Amino acid sequence: MKAVVKYDLRDGATELRDVPIPEIGPDDVLVRVEYAGICGSDPHMHHNRINYRINVPVILGHEFSGIIEEVGRNVKDFKIGERVTAETHADYCGKCILCRTNNYHLCRDRKGYGFHIDGAFAKYVRVPTRIIHRLPENVSLKEAALTEPFCVAYSSLVKHSDIKPGDMVAVIGPGPIGILSAKVASLMGASDIVVIGTPEDKKRLEIAKDFGAT
Ligand SMILES: [Zn+2]
Ligand SMILES: [Zn+2]
Known part of the structure; x- marks a missing residue:
């Protein structure tokens, strides 16, 4: 299959390569990637x-959605053909205090797609079922590729801020996370949502208006 591979730790060392289709373990599924977002980190x-330390060569891409193409021997809860997305924590120890308190995204042994483990800028990606999420009927595959950046906005505003209905919220920077943060702020009932950017951000500031910026 074709994949976008970062193959060395130097500027520009990324190329389209032919690589083998990933092999899945008993608790994994193979996902045929339909959409993959380009993160600011890419x-x-x-x-x-x-x-930060990464493994090379590695297939980039950690925000994605797709369709299950194959399921591992032990997989009972997911079927071929289901529409899914996945968390970015391709691997974590499952034993440390952070993992056992549902903070596995902070596990010291966490390995992320596109950094340590082959990601989704490819036709197929291997996904352990413990990080997979089935898509609701009303969520398109294209929208689902935004799950991870949307969760970043959700976590920072819903979990780590104290926004109340009627509040004024300022978002500095209209990148995807900023724009999605404006959306989450509007869902939380903020009445004035100001998104701040530079003159080069004109187009993004326009888009922010469709996502809750007032
Ligand atoms: Zn990212
Ligand atoms: Zn852990």
């Missing part, structure tokens, strides 16, 4: 402007 990966 250009940084391409230019090697990163300050």
Whole structure:
């Protein structure tokens, strides 16, 4: 299959390659990728402007949706043909205090798609069922590829802020996370939502108006 691979720890060392289709384990499914988002971190990966440890070669891409193509031997809850998305934590230990208190995204042994484990800029990606989510009928595959960035906005506003209906909210930076944060703020009942950007952000600021910016 074709895949976008970062193959070395230097600027520009990313290319389209032919790689084998991933093999799945007994508790995994194989997902045929339908949509994959380009995260702000992906250009940084391409230019090697990163300050965390990664594995190379690695297939990039961690925001995605797709259709189950194959299921592992032990998989009972998911079927071939189901529409799904996945969390970005491709692997975590499952034993440490963070994992056991449902904070496995902070596990010290966490391995992320597109950084440590082959991601979704490819035709297929291997997904353990413990991080997979079935899509509701009313969510399209295209929308579902935004699940992870939307969850970033959800977590920062719903879990880590104290926004009340009627509040004024300022969002600095109209990137995808900023725009989705404006959306979450409007769902939380904020009445004035100001999204702040630079002159180059004109187009994004226009888009922000469709996502709750007032
Ligand atoms: Zn990302
Ligand atoms: Zn852990």
